[in-house]
Amino acid sequence: MTLLNKVNGDLQRERDNCTFSVTELTNLIDGDAQKTEERKQREEMVLKEGIHLEPVPAVYLSHKEKYELAVKKSCALFKMIKRLQEEENAGMENYMAVLGGSLGSAILGDGNPITLHYVMFIPTIMGQGTVEQQAYWIGRAFNLNIIGTYAQTELGHGTFIRGLETTATYDPSTKEFVLNSPTLTSYKWWPGGLAHTANYCIVMAQLYTQGKCHGIHPFIVQLRDEESHMPLRGIKVGEIGAKLGMNGTNNGFLGFENVRIPRDHMLMKNSKVLEDGTYVNAPNSKLTYGTMMFVRVMIVNDMCNYIAKAVTIATRYSAIRRQSKMKPDEPEPQIIDFLTQRHKLFIGIASVHAFKLSSEWIWNMYNNVTAELESGDLERLPELHALSCCLKAVSTADAAECVERCRLACGGHGYMLSSNLPLMYGLVTAACTYEGENTVMLLQTARYLVKSWHQARQDSGTLTPTVSYIGRVASGRRMPPWDNTIEGIIEGFHVVAAGKIGVCVNQIEKRQKAGLCYEDAWNMTSVQLASASEAHCRAIILATYFKETQIRVDSASPALKQVLLQLVDLYVVYWALARLGDLLRFTSISERDVEQLQSWYEDLLNKLRVNAVGLVDGFDIRDEILNSALGAFDGRAYERLMEEAMKSPLNAEPVNKSFHDYLKPLMQGKL
Amino acid sequence: MTLLNKVNGDLQRERDNCTFSVTELTNLIDGDAQKTEERKQREEMVLKEGIHLEPVPAVYLSHKEKYELAVKKSCALFKMIKRLQEEENAGMENYMAVLGGSLGSAILGDGNPITLHYVMFIPTIMGQGTVEQQAYWIGRAFNLNIIGTYAQTELGHGTFIRGLETTATYDPSTKEFVLNSPTLTSYKWWPGGLAHTANYCIVMAQLYTQGKCHGIHPFIVQLRDEESHMPLRGIKVGEIGAKLGMNGTNNGFLGFENVRIPRDHMLMKNSKVLEDGTYVNAPNSKLTYGTMMFVRVMIVNDMCNYIAKAVTIATRYSAIRRQSKMKPDEPEPQIIDFLTQRHKLFIGIASVHAFKLSSEWIWNMYNNVTAELESGDLERLPELHALSCCLKAVSTADAAECVERCRLACGGHGYMLSSNLPLMYGLVTAACTYEGENTVMLLQTARYLVKSWHQARQDSGTLTPTVSYIGRVASGRRMPPWDNTIEGIIEGFHVVAAGKIGVCVNQIEKRQKAGLCYEDAWNMTSVQLASASEAHCRAIILATYFKETQIRVDSASPALKQVLLQLVDLYVVYWALARLGDLLRFTSISERDVEQLQSWYEDLLNKLRVNAVGLVDGFDIRDEILNSALGAFDGRAYERLMEEAMKSPLNAEPVNKSFHDYLKPLMQGKL
Numbered sequence A, B: 001m002t003l004l005n006k007v008n009g010d011l012q013r014e015r016d017n018c019t020f021s022v023t024e025l026t027n028l029i030d031g032d033a034q035k036t037e038e039r040k041q042r043e044e045m046v047l048k049e050g051i052h053l054e055p056v057p058a059v060y061l062s063h064k065e066k067y068e069l070a071v072k073k074s075c076a077l078f079k080m081i082k083r084l085q086e087e088e089n090a091g092m093e094n095y096m097a098v099l100g101g102s103l104g105s106a107i108l109g110d111g112n113p114i115t116l117h118y119v120m121f122i123p124t125i126m127g128q129g130t131v132e133q134q135a136y137w138i139g140r141a142f143n144l145n146i147i148g149t150y151a152q153t154e155l156g157h158g159t160f161i162r163g164l165e166t167t168a169t170y171d172p173s174t175k176e177f178v179l180n181s182p183t184l185t186s187y188k189w190w191p192g193g194l195a196h197t198a199n200y201c202i203v204m205a206q207l208y209t210q211g212k213c214h215g216i217h218p219f220i221v222q223l224r225d226e227e228s229h230m231p232l233r234g235i236k237v238g239e240i241g242a243k244l245g246m247n248g249t250n251n252g253f254l255g256f257e258n259v260r261i262p263r264d265h266m267l268m269k270n271s272k273v274l275e276d277g278t279y280v281n282a283p284n285s286k287l288t289y290g291t292m293m294f295v296r297v298m299i300v301n302d303m304c305n306y307i308a309k310a311v312t313i314a315t316r317y318s319a320i321r322r323q324s325k326m327k328p329d330e331p332e333p334q335i336i337d338f339l340t341q342r343h344k345l346f347i348g349i350a351s352v353h354a355f356k357l358s359s360e361w362i363w364n365m366y367n368n369v370t371a372e373l374e375s376g377d378l379e380r381l382p383e384l385h386a387l388s389c390c391l392k393a394v395s396t397a398d399a400a401e402c403v404e405r406c407r408l409a410c411g412g413h414g415y416m417l418s419s420n421l422p423l424m425y426g427l428v429t430a431a432c433t434y435e436g437e438n439t440v441m442l443l444q445t446a447r448y449l450v451k452s453w454h455q456a457r458q459d460s461g462t463l464t465p466t467v468s469y470i471g472r473v474a475s476g477r478r479m480p481p482w483d484n485t486i487e488g489i490i491e492g493f494h495v496v497a498a499g500k501i502g503v504c505v506n507q508i509e510k511r512q513k514a515g516l517c518y519e520d521a522w523n524m525t526s527v528q529l530a531s532a533s534e535a536h537c538r539a540i541i542l543a544t545y546f547k548e549t550q551i552r553v554d555s556a557s558p559a560l561k562q563v564l565l566q567l568v569d570l571y572v573v574y575w576a577l578a579r580l581g582d583l584l585r586f587t588s589i590s591e592r593d594v595e596q597l598q599s600w601y602e603d604l605l606n607k608l609r610v611n612a613v614g615l616v617d618g619f620d621i622r623d624e625i626l627n628s629a630l631g632a633f634d635g636r637a638y639e640r641l642m643e644e645a646m647k648s649p650l651n652a653e654p655v656n657k658s659f660h661d662y663l664k665p666l667m668q669g670k671l
Helices: A009-017 A022-030 A033-047 A063-086 A092-099 A101-107 A115-128 A131-142 A285-320 A339-374 A381-409 A411-415 A421-433 A438-462 A465-474 A486-513 A518-524 A526-555 A558-578 A580-586 A591-607 A609-617 A637-645 A657-667 B009-017 B022-030 B033-047 B063-086 B092-099 B101-107 B115-128 B131-142 B285-320 B339-374 B381-409 B411-415 B421-433 B438-462 B465-474 B486-513 B518-524 B526-555 B558-578 B580-586 B591-607 B609-617 B637-646 B657-667
Strands: A148-151 A167-171 A176-180 A200-209 A212-222 A235-239 A252-256 A259-262 B148-151 B167-171 B176-180 B200-209 B212-222 B235-239 B252-256 B259-262
Touching: A009 A285, A009 A609, A022 A033, A022 A558, A022 A609, A033 A092, A033 A101, A063 A092, A063 B657, A092 A101, A092 A115, A101 A285, A115 A131, A115 A148, A115 A200, A115 A212, A115 A285, A176 A200, A176 A212, A200 A252, A212 A259, A235 B637, A285 A339, A285 A381, A285 A421, A285 A609, A285 A637, A339 A381, A339 A526, A339 A558, A339 A591, A339 A609, A339 B438, A339 B526, A381 A411, A381 A421, A381 A438, A381 A465, A381 A526, A381 B421, A411 A421, A411 B421, A421 B381, A421 B411, A438 A465, A438 A486, A438 A526, A438 B339, A465 A486, A465 A526, A486 A518, A486 A526, A486 A558, A486 A580, A518 A526, A526 A558, A526 B339, A526 B591, A558 A580, A558 A591, A558 A609, A580 B580, A591 A609, A591 B526, A657 B063, B009 B285, B009 B609, B022 B033, B022 B558, B022 B609, B033 B092, B033 B101, B063 B092, B092 B101, B092 B115, B101 B285, B115 B131, B115 B148, B115 B200, B115 B212, B115 B285, B176 B212, B200 B252, B212 B259, B285 B339, B285 B381, B285 B421, B285 B609, B285 B637, B339 B381, B339 B526, B339 B558, B339 B591, B339 B609, B381 B411, B381 B421, B381 B438, B381 B465, B381 B526, B411 B421, B438 B465, B438 B486, B438 B526, B465 B486, B465 B526, B486 B518, B486 B526, B486 B558, B486 B580, B518 B526, B526 B558, B558 B580, B558 B591, B558 B609, B591 B609
Parallel strands: A148 A200, A167 A200, B148 B200, B167 B200
Antiparallel strands: A167 A176, A176 A259, A200 A212, A235 A252, B167 B176, B176 B259, B200 B212, B235 B252
């Protein structure tokens, strides 16, 4: 173990002092020891292929070269997947791991131009195609004989799907649909892989037949010739340009000029257009909610991975970085010794656990509701929809904040791309606007909450489990006195959420009485509604994190149990202090309680200090996946920063040509 | 005026409905009509040179090409400055405008590798060189015969300057200093232009003479041969690699191996080393605070420019973007009609004014204190230092939040680099960690506040003006009842700040009594101390914004006056709601007051709606400076997004070569 000898001394000391078994923590996070083993094997299997290695780091390449590298890596990756299929070694878990998650982003850090083929193209055909259509398309798609993507968003419309402008008009004379982009804003805009990668595409378009519009439907459209890859006639396709992140994703635009496709290229599992142009309605339009909810539930889990990476990097770096004098006669302290630094880091560690457990909880709920759906039971759909909306919004916003706070906690060095933190932020913040912009998401949940409030006033017994707390408050019963414990705080958050919903309902009614229509009254109250929705989500996350931890630590060793419960305490008290205004407004918390909370919080920052490195080691993120000069396991941050700097092509020559071209003439007055 | 006819109809309607004169607002912001005229002429003069134009947008270039383009542009810019000097047309204002600010960043958006030559190299020689040294160096530097930079930060030390490790050891036998980098962490790291641009450098190093260390001193060191630009013997220099932003800045590293420089290359205006090696102390070491404070004061002003740009882009875009249905029978609303959108935008507009006035106010104070310094009066230095620290921290943190909120308010399209918002965020967030990391800055101010609290307990009459409010609270006098007006809220913020400082002082004393030393007690209280410091700064910004606006609107037309006062109201009420927890803890604000504040805020979001576009038009930022597809004056956002996309080199050919190299073999099973 010569490598281990090279671990930074400060970091080694942290590990020596850790009070619990890191392996036990890792197993607990993965599920059990076998799952850990499977994950490790999967990582080893994929990484040993070396696809993630870059001769020159992608950050130094031009935009075009970045795309070309992404295609190269992506093809190597799917070739590997094909091989694993043949070796019967490609389970669903392996698929998911390389398509998304930490492992996938270790290989294609800045976006994979073929991901949507697997994540949207194939699933949409499976979900919305007839049996015949599946038979025709799935084999070819699965074997990668064709590469598809999914085009919904347009230049002018994202969130508001009904506003999409692309048209597909049925022509019974030829039994074809004719696709058109009637305006500039109707151009498809954003789909990954659309620009230069995919040759097929599912296009969401307004269906017209027999002179009538029937709304948005899915169509399979061939975009490019299979041999030459040239765009087909009437297809205007290209890339949308450079972005804050994901520049390997090859996001494209797409316009149609009288593009004709056969009738059976409309996916007809639900609605149909018959040969003569007769439109046959879908049995149930709510079924299409499924995919959207699935993606949002997946996002919550994704966010955990990003926070875990960021906080691993920042915590290890804070253990090896020494700066300033705290006391004149002592050496410079590790920056993790500053309480302000722990304040920035530890909430990140706790957030990983909080969102991981919340994500597993909503994933179970999603599976149950989906099973119920298939047997025709739609009852829990609205509740799940409301939950997935606010959890998507809160988890992405919190993750962006955590990742950025970790980056800033690394000071100037966090600004280096070799820290990997900026790239990570680019990916996380994208999730705040994609798959439903966060404010819109919160207001979707708010509609459910307001409805629940009205329902509670009628009969609080009929409330669904996640909003049942509203009944306690809406009933006007006197609240119990403030209880300065974890359970008490969580109850306080429920009281706050219910209180805020109540205030909103009153506001809306007041505004209606003052003459506004419901829509205007709603809009005027929407800042408060979004805030109420966030409060509802906070209460749910806090309660879930607390409850699920209680269950899971039951069989843990006392040492680990203690630390995991401290993390729960930290998380709950952190949020209590962060939302003090709400607690002071809606509960009977006193100034004395507040000061106790503050001391409790500071005390937890102290207690968790010794285990901080152990806690992030427990996330067990391989160096290849972290991909950070600041956060590697060995803590050789300065050495790695210099090694990474030396990879810059500018450092390959002592004098850049711009000296001769511009600088020297300028200095000699000859420019 | 054919161009004007092409303005987006929604945007034109906004302008038609504006209730005040945009020109009057612009003049007021600039100072007066003549200053506006001068600024416009300066912008015209610089932009007509076309240096800012890029054949291919820099975002598509490789890292190396970005640097080469930056050198090319930078040289063209300084050649222009030289010409203007000869034409006697290069006043200080013009210099400042192209070196920093909006105009400078329009030309060298992602960093100027020669800026530090003007901003740090020349000023340091002026400030710390003897008359002889100035005579020798300034001429050559001013004529750009040499290009210098300033190297202070090292790989291992940024904030804590005393910890720097580079050594300059005086050798009396040759009358030279010998520079060395004894460790990897002692390498200079970060200085702009250091990597491949500058051939001279001011190096901050630990001075050793006669066997004793005398701390950090400045030395002029030649890095590269003036003819060949090759690094001189013993100089290890290169670039630090790709960063989140500022990739044209050419940030470098620098190590020394027995590099010898003549004795008179030490800047000796303050401290000296005589020929025999005798060290002569500086008359006053506090004088070196000056530069640091100057830079921090400048940063506050910079931040206004960024917020103004971001909020101009997001507001115009929100006026032309239509999305969703608010009411079934009406067209899709402009997104600025959603109250949540105004909540995101209007605080940004107000923040520009708040920070602009705060920046002018502290700039005046800085000039007064500097004048006093020169006559030997150091009394107001600590107050100015405390102010510049917290204002730097709060203005950069707020600016980062405002810019990012504006970007997110543009939805997915804000993620496009052609929006210019991501690049802007990269520049603003850098300011949160450079020139003093923000948490460190807040804690510096906190030291002054705690000291003032103790002073207030002795004799509150001796408190400096910006902390005199502490006296009112520290005296333990009963606070007046809550007053739900702007003045009342501002007073409330003072009460909060003083209250928080008081709680911190109590906490520290309590912890000392419990056995902690002062340093540990301070550290354990530092999360609260940083928060107290922020509260102090908020109170100052609110009070300054309010007071300075009152003065300036005195001569404004009634229509403009009304709007500017509404903006002040909005800003104050926004922060009251954002800091409700503090107000509830430390003042007697009631739930009724809170609900009134919320309604007041929503009412202001309504009232300001009609003037939103006029208010951002009033910032008068030329399209070339905004450089945003989403925010141009004509509102043709979709057309520009497409035009920008077409500039991507990937769109220059219908089929990328990676199809033939990888995709086709993959699809045909031949990879």
